[in-house]
Amino acid sequence: xxxxxxxxxxxxxxxxxxxxxxxxxxxxxxxxxxxxxxxxxxxxxxxxxxxxxxxxxxxxxxxxxxxxxxxxxxxxxxxxxxxxxxxxxxxxxxxxxxxxxxxxxxxxxxxxx
Amino acid sequence: xxxxxxxxxxxxxxxxxxxxxxxxxxxxxxxxxxxxxxxxxxxxxxxxxxxxxxxxxxxxxxxxxxxxxxxxxxxxxxxxxxxxxxxxxxxxxxxxxxxxxxxxxxxxxxxxxxx
Numbered sequence: 729x730x731x732x733x734x735x736x737x738x739x740x741x742x743x744x745x746x747x748x749x750x751x752x753x754x755x756x757x758x759x760x761x762x763x764x765x766x767x768x769x770x771x772x773x774x775x776x777x778x779x780x781x782x783x784x785x786x787x788x789x790x791x792x793x794x795x796x797x798x799x800x801x802x803x804x805x806x807x808x809x810x811x812x813x814x815x816x817x818x819x820x821x822x823x824x825x826x827x828x829x830x831x832x833x834x835x836x837x838x839x840x841x
Numbered sequence: 842x843x844x845x846x847x848x849x850x851x852x853x854x855x856x857x858x859x860x861x862x863x864x865x866x867x868x869x870x871x872x873x874x875x876x877x878x879x880x881x882x883x884x885x886x887x888x889x890x891x892x893x894x895x896x897x898x899x900x901x902x903x904x905x906x907x908x909x910x911x912x913x914x915x916x917x918x919x920x921x922x923x924x925x926x927x928x929x930x931x932x933x934x935x936x937x938x939x940x941x942x943x944x945x946x947x948x949x950x951x952x953x954x955x956x
Contacts (some may be wrong), residue, residue, distance in 0.1 A: 732884070768948070768949065769949065770847075770930045770949055771885065771944075772946070773944065776943075827936070829887050830887065830944075832884025832886065833884050835884055
């Protein structure tokens with residue numbers, strides 16, 4: 729069975745440009761997470777979805793970040809405009825439910841020049 | 842809010858030796874403590890977890906111990922192998938009956954196992 733799929737794996741953009749990351753969770757996993765991982769640090773939760781509902785987005789910088797999971801399956805995380813400090817790995821994870829084990833994708837590495 | 846401190850930041854051992862990574866947490870209400878292994882270019886993978894109603898859990902060569910009074914928990918890897926080389930993260934959360942809670946991760950430990 730396929731794991732959590734993320735794209736693109738790598739993205740290089742100039743500051744002030746927009747960027748979007750896509751995540752397809754494991755089939756049947758209702759809970760989806762977006763994490764930010766800065767170099768040499770542990771992941772930090774940005775947003776958690778239960779089906780199509782964002783149940784925890786307290787850590788999402790809403791002035792420039794947005795996320796959606798319209799049909800309760802795949803999800804998109806957008807940054808507009810990107811800043812130098814946004815350079816990091818953006819990890820998507822999914823779980824069978826809110827109590828289940830988290831399965832992470834390989835991440836999308838963003839470099840902002 | 843919860844804060845998780847992890848030590849050491851790097852650890853180098855000889856193949857066959859044991860490795861111990863320690864974490865402390867600040868929120869006494871935290872009750873779920875998973876450990877993740879992250880290989881280069883990959884996402885973190887759960888290797889073992891423990892809940893606050895037990896003091897120790899073992900799975901083959903890895904074990905986790907929890908001291909709720911001192912608010913610290915540790916990962917023990919015995920008979921280390923080169924393929925154990927990776928970054929290890931501890932995490933803590935207040936898990937309810939209906940969710941695992943918001944995981945707060947430590948800063949990570951880079952383990953190198955020398956052949």
